[in-house]
Amino acid sequence: MTLVMAAGRSRRFGPADKRLARLPDGRTLLAASLEASLTLSSRRVLVVRAGESLASLGLDVPGPEAPRRLVAPNADEGLGASLGDAFAWLLEEPGLGDVEAAAVWLGDMPAIAPATCRRLAAAAAPGRIVRPSHDGRPGHPVLFGRAFWPRLATLAGEQGARGVIAAHPRACREIEVEDGGVHRDVDTPAMLKSLPGAS
Numbered sequence: 127m128t129l130v131m132a133a134g135r136s137r138r139f140g141p142a143d144k145r146l147a148r149l150p151d152g153r154t155l156l157a158a159s160l161e162a163s164l165t166l167s168s169r170r171v172l173v174v175r176a177g178e179s180l181a182s183l184g185l186d187v188p189g190p191e192a193p194r195r196l197v198a199p200n201a202d203e204g205l206g207a208s209l210g211d212a213f214a215w216l217l218e219e220p221g222l223g224d225v226e227a228a229a230v231w232l233g234d235m236p237a238i239a240p241a242t243c244r245r246l247a248a249a250a251a252p253g254r255i256v257r258p259s260h261d262g263r264p265g266h267p268v269l270f271g272r273a274f275w276p277r278l279a280t281l282a283g284e285q286g287a288r289g290v291i292a293a294h295p296r297a298c299r300e301i302e303v304e305d306g307g308v309h310r311d312v313d314t315p316a317m318l319k320s321l322p323g324a325s
Contacts (some may be wrong), residue, residue: 127224128167128191128267132183132233133175133208134199145183145233147318153310154184160193160235165243166229166267166311170194173212175201191295204284213270213278226252228275228289237307238267245301255291259300260310266309271297284312 132296145156153161163170171181172193180195196215200207205208209230213261218226223274227250231238242258246269256269268287270278274297277290291298 127214127222127227128163128170128231129196129209129212130160130163130172130231130233131205131208133173133198134205134233135202144312144318147312149236149318155236155318156183156233157185159231159233160185162236162240163229163243163267164191164241165229166231166247169224169225171196171208171215173198173201173208178269180220190294200277200282203282206281206283206285206287209277209287210281212242213275213281217275217279225272226250227269227271229256229267232311234312235266235310236312237305237310239303239305239307242303242308243267243302244305249299249301250309253297255294255298257291257298257300257323258305260303260306260308262285263309266311267308275317301311 145154147155161191168191170193173196176197176199176256198208198213200211216222246256246258250269252271253273254271255274258265274290278287281287289315
């Protein structure tokens with residue numbers, strides 16, 4: 127299971143909605159990030175703000191690979207609040223009892239390699255936190271075993287899940303990868319232009 131986090135305001139990007147910014151191949155940033163996340167899991171939940179639909183984000187594509195939309199009611203409070211909303215939903219959703227881990231994938235990260243996703247998925251476990259590392263720096267996505275969901279469901283405000291990771295060092299497994307994409311989130315138009323294949 128993958129939570130694709132796309133409920134932020136992205137103020138550093140400027141007035142435009144960066145989720146709809148176009149890559150050189152014509153895909154939007156959000157669509158490319160969702161496509162990249164497929165290698166990690168075909169079961170994906172897109173976390174958005176109130177009033178947003180898949181169609182309004184250019185994602186109204188029918189089929190089994192379409193993400194499920196989840197509205198984060200507290201999204202305006204920050205990433206931590208959106209994560210709290212998402213994990214609270216995961217715990218309450220009756221059809222997810224077989225899910226052992228959930229990945230947090232940022233909606234502005236389209237450059238993570240499929241090989242990285244496969245290695246992370248293979249290491250996931252209910253009592254483990256798994257994250258990639260490149261050049262000695264941890265990156266995304268981060269996979270949280272089910273044992274950590276209740277704590278994640280209490281997150282609020284701007285602070286993300288770093289505190290949960292720091293509190294469980296023995297459960298955290300870092301996997302070193304040759305993939306700079308685990309650090310390549312897009313916060314500004316200049317960062318968008320620096321993505322591989324951009325001109």
